[in-house]
Amino acid sequence: MRFQGKSVLITGGAGGIGRAAVRIFAGEGAKVMVSDLSEQGCKEICAEMKDKGYPVEYLCGDLSEKAYCEGLVEHTVQTLGSIDILLNNAGVIPRGNILETTDDMWFAAMNINLTAVFYLSRAAIGHMKAQGGGAIVNTSSTWGVYPGPGHMAYCTSKGAVAALTKNLGRDHAPDNIRVNAVCPNEVNTPMLKTGFEKRGLDPEKAIEQLNLTVPIGRIAQPEEIAEVMAFLASDAASYIAGATIEVSGAKPVY
Numbered sequence: 154m155r156f157q158g159k160s161v162l163i164t165g166g167a168g169g170i171g172r173a174a175v176r177i178f179a180g181e182g183a184k185v186m187v188s189d190l191s192e193q194g195c196k197e198i199c200a201e202m203k204d205k206g207y208p209v210e211y212l213c214g215d216l217s218e219k220a221y222c223e224g225l226v227e228h229t230v231q232t233l234g235s236i237d238i239l240l241n242n243a244g245v246i247p248r249g250n251i252l253e254t255t256d257d258m259w260f261a262a263m264n265i266n267l268t269a270v271f272y273l274s275r276a277a278i279g280h281m282k283a284q285g286g287g288a289i290v291n292t293s294s295t296w297g298v299y300p301g302p303g304h305m306a307y308c309t310s311k312g313a314v315a316a317l318t319k320n321l322g323r324d325h326a327p328d329n330i331r332v333n334a335v336c337p338n339e340v341n342t343p344m345l346k347t348g349f350e351k352r353g354l355d356p357e358k359a360i361e362q363l364n365l366t367v368p369i370g371r372i373a374q375p376e377e378i379a380e381v382m383a384f385l386a387s388d389a390a391s392y393i394a395g396a397t398i399e400v401s402g403a404k405p406v407y
Contacts, residue, residue: 155387157182160233162226164216164273165243167194169342170292173379174240179207181383186229187211188243208233216243217264222272230280237284238386239277241270241291241314246348247306259306266310270317274332278325286329288386291318293334295399299406315397322395331394333385338401339363339372369402 161178165171166187179185179202187209189195195211202209212228214221229236245265247258270291281287296304297311314334321332339345346356364371381400384390 154182155383155389156238159183159237160186160229160235161238161240161386162186162188162229162236162273162277163240163242164188164225164269165292166211167191167198168243168344169375170337170340170378170382171240171242172198173375174242174382175202175209177376177379177383178238178386179205179209183238184233185209186225186233188216188225189213190215190243216269216273217261219272222269223276226273226276226280235284236277236280237287239273239287239289240382240386241273241289242382243269244292244311245307246304246344248304248348249306250303251305254306262306262310266307267313267317270314274317274321278321278328278330281330282325282328287331289321289330289332290382290385291332291334292382293318293336293397295336295338295401295404295406298336298397298399301406318397319395326394331385331390333390333393333395334397335378335381335385336397336399336401337373337378338367338399338404338406340378341372341374345372366407367402367404369404371402373400373402 156178161183163174166175167189175198187195192213195213199209199211247262291314293315294311296308297315300308318334349356349359
């Protein structure tokens, strides 16, 4: 019960990694607030958790809106009593080089992947500092640390998240607020499969091919990323701050 009595806000909580994180944190004693654009997805994961007796609430909305981001933190504090842990997990993956990247694709990547993290972290850190500490875990990417081809907007936004994490980790360690980031490579999520479908590929066959490119033998499952998030948010990681942890199965970026 690593998170007994803790209040946790998880963005992208209706997605693959997000749902896995909700299950882990709720299962280990946390009160959880789920954020996602999909109200149906929020209802599903909350119903699943409440059927097990876990205190999980949701507030769906658009993270590209400043008012929603700031209101989400306030709603979490008012509903759960505090905000002890923030998982900035939501993200989008626009694909294309600079000539293929439209203005909308660029701003979608920046607004969701980066600016929302700024708004949410700023609001949460104010509360965490007042209450004596907390933990933030951001989702960057190995493609942010080592930019890969054909994902210019995505790589740029995730690289900025890695830099933001290091800045926040340094600035707020004296406040007993640890800020770290997990940097996954490919993960077997609905988002990944949808991306393959949009490109006219069979998702299962594409994942089989991806598995062959990973030294450990397969791409990650959502739970394997969520477990690293939980570790970074837990007291077991009490001396880790400002770190970007690669979770890649030893696969380099191609």
